[in-house]
Amino acid sequence: MGWVQNYHPVGPLWLSAIVAALPIVVLLLALGAFRRSAHLSAALGLGTAVVVAFAAYRMPVDLLASSTVLGLVFGVWPIAWIAFNAVYFHNVTVATGRFESIRRALSGFNPDRRLQALLIAFGFGALLEGVAGGGSPIAITAAMMAALGFQPIKAVVLALLANTAPVAFGGLGNPLIVLGTVAGPLMDTDPETATELFSAMAGRQLPLLSLVVPALMVAVLAGWRRTLEVWPALLTTGGTFAVTQFLVANYLGPSLVDVVSALAAMGALWGLTRFWQPPTVWRFEGEPADDDAAAVERARAAGADTEPEHRGVRAWTPYLILIAVIFISRIGSIFTLPPWADVTAWLQAATVVIPWPGLHEEVVRVPPITAEDTPYPAELSLDLLYSAGTVALIASVIAGLVMRASVRTLVRVYWETAVQMRWALATITMILAIAHVMNYSGATSTLGLALATTGFLFPFFAAFVGWLGVFLTGSDASSNSLFGPMQVVSAQQLDVNPVLAGSANTTGGVMGKMISPQNLSVGATAIGQSGRESVLLRQTFGWSVLLTAVVGLLTLVQAHLLPWMIPTP
Template sequence: MGWVQNYEPIGGLWGSALLAAVPIAVLLLALGVARRSAHLSAGLGLGAALVVALGVYRMPVDLMASSTVLGLVFGLWPIAWIAFNAVYFHNVTVATGRFESIRAALAGFCPDRRIQALLIAFGFGALLEGVAGGGSPIAITAAMMAALGFQPVKAVVLALLANTAPVAFGGLGNPLIVLGTVAGPLMDMEPATATELFSAMTGRQVPLLSLIIPAFMVVVLAGWRRAWEVWPAVLVTGGSFAAMQFVVANFISPSLVDVMAALTAMGALWLLTRVWRPPSVWRFEGEEKEGSAHSGATPDAGPAAPTTAPEHTGIRAWTPYLILVAVILVSRIGSLFPALPAWANVTAWLQSATLEIPWPGLHERIVRVAPITSPDAPYPAVLTLDLLYSAGSVALVAAVIAGLVMRATPAVLVRVYWQTFVQMRWALATIMMILAIAHVMNYSGATSTLGLALAQTGFLFPFFAAFVGWLGVFLTGSDASSNSLFGPMQVVSAQQLGVDPVLAGAANTSGGVMGKMISPQNLSVGATAIGQTGRESALLRQTFWWSVALTAVVGLTTLAQAHLFTWMIPG
């Protein structure tokens, strides 16, 4: 028998939880209060996590060291690999000059910055989240908006806010598939059946967020009065996205929710702009104004759109992004069409190169006990190297294809790749250390202590279930990882409290999406994408309380569904 986790190392749950939270507190204080860089804050947080694991949880040194190294490697693959190649893709479009064409195409779509934010951050970002996820929507949309003249920090804030409502179904529904896999057996269900129920329940929660987020974004960008001027665009974008989310999540498949909702929202917004325009065009201060344009942003918002006509306009301007979406969809075709013959199933080909490596010195050497697992079970530690199937690998292939189509030479592609590495080096270090913190806390038992403390809230458990998911995504940067970490605990706790386990699992997913905007690795990716490495503390201060408030909205929704609107729970 291996080392057994103890979730109350000092004899009481809440006291143990306070000590378990020390690494998170150190990380937040260093980043948000002391305003240290993300990589330095992550290093301090990792040091605190090691002290707590060793001094409070009495974790053996060899297990602690092994979990730390596993976290570092996992942060590199696949998390950092995805973010890096997403930024590389954008850098290729800039280096080839094609981004000027995209700038012109967006100006032709609508010169109003509020409408551009809805299209790029919310609509296109949701499409990227749906087919890839992993930080790529934040990196690409923030870089796009910054290059279009949005004030850089504001561009990342908008990207972070937008990358919330789609996250529950990101990566072709991966968070719900993971949740069904780990929690289904605890509910005496097949994983596929559990996934369908969790998808339906989540589809009855996050559409509310989809209605709120577009309006919230425009208010953050331009203020309440300017937001009211574009209420038809806000309503059409959020309403069409939310309606399609509900329909696809409940009646089709979690794998298609974001793709179909994003395409619907972008199409609806485009149709609206053909028959309606804002009463005045809102631009940034310092830009050349058209007609009765108003200003309302900071003077350093960036350059205006170029006055010279680019070589490619219209749909051709979007060629690199059409290639990106097409390559990702082809790589996931087996998930979309399971009945494909073997010769046409590109997904199966790519997945055949995946390696699963039981981590030396850690795999199944730690035992998790009730109520985290029932019965006691060894804690697996397996590193999955999806060499070809990873969204990062697919984005790299798309970047090379798009670069060649845009007539970039191999020498240019190699040069841009190196420049991207130099640009991303501190973000990569941050991501690796954040995942090391998460792994040390997970394998020492500290994360489970925090989850159990929040679960001991009785009648209010459905409310705090959302914050458990929020905590998981804050620690890991991934809703799928949060579901893998806390999904079983949420289901077991709900069963003990007489709450529907489907509701609890969905709350973990829906609440988790709000942790995305404050997860340090996502802050670091966003800051790096706009050339503002070291400004992560500014991003955190602008998003933290919004993240808490929106998680509370999810919690209140879940609480109402648990006790008042039980008919909303599927099954």
């Protein structure tokens, strides 16, 4: 039997929770209050996590060192690998000049900056989240908007706000698939059925946020008065996304929710602008004023540029290649195919799972975190070909060659991306190291148990448990793997429907993505503003907490007043 976790290391649970939270407090204070860089803040948080694990939780030095190294490596693969290649893809489009074509194509959509933000950050960002996830929507859409003239920091804030409602179904439904896999056995059901239940429940919560987020984005960009001017666009975009999200999540499962919803929302917004325009075209301060009708016509004329490389579909060729490559790589998870045609199975065959030396099943989790004493696995999965990062790299090379970039250019841009991303990569690895140290020492479970003591209010705080997990890991799938089983077990003990509690972990968790340091770092780096993560945190933290509270209140109401909304097998 290995080292047994103790969730009350300093006595009362409330005091233990305060001690367990110290790494997070130090990280937030350094980043937000003292305005230190993300990588320095992460280093201070990691140092605090190590001290707490050793001094308070009495974690053996060898296990502590091993969990730290595993976190650093896990930060590199797959997390940083995905973010790095997403930024590389964007840099390739810039280096080849194709991004200018995209800019002109977007100008042909509409000159109003509010509508551009809806199309790019909310619509296209959700599409990227659906096929890839992993920080790529933030990096790509923020860079796109900055290149179109949006104030860089504001572009990242908009991308972070937009990257909420679609996250639970991101990466072709991976967060909910993970949740179903880890929580299904605790609910006495198979993983596939559990996944369908969690998908349906998330589809009965997130559509409300899908209606709210577009309006919130525009309000942050232009103010509430200007937001009301475009209510038809907000209702069309958010409403179409919400309805489609509900239908696909409940009747088709999680894999295609974001892809179908994003395409439907983008198509609906485009169709609306063919016969409706805002009463005034809203531009940034300092942009030259112009006759609105003339501006719209000139924008459409620009989109119909006679040069072939600037025409609609042709301009979007690299992104169509990206979507196609990712879709093909995941096709086996969507359709049942014969072995010779299952590209997904081919790619997954190259995956190597490494039990981490000195840590795998050497830590024992105990009730109520698990139903019984259970060795804590510690495995590194090297999905060498199936990783979204690898697929994005393949798509980058294909798109670069199609856009007539030389191999020398592709290599040069790759090196420039490595230099550009160096501090973001350092931040990501240290954040994941903090998460692993807290997980294996038991600190994360202490925080979860403290929130679970809220009794009647547990459904409300269940959303904040997920929020905490995504803040720590930057990934809704990782948060579900970390806290999903605990949410289900706690719910069963409190006579709360476990489907609702598990879903709250993922729907509340998505709101933590906009303040996760690794995502802040990726966004800042994508716009050339590395080191200004503290500014992003201050502009998103309040919205993150508010939206999580909305999910928590919805979960509380569904638990005690509207239980009929909870799906059953």
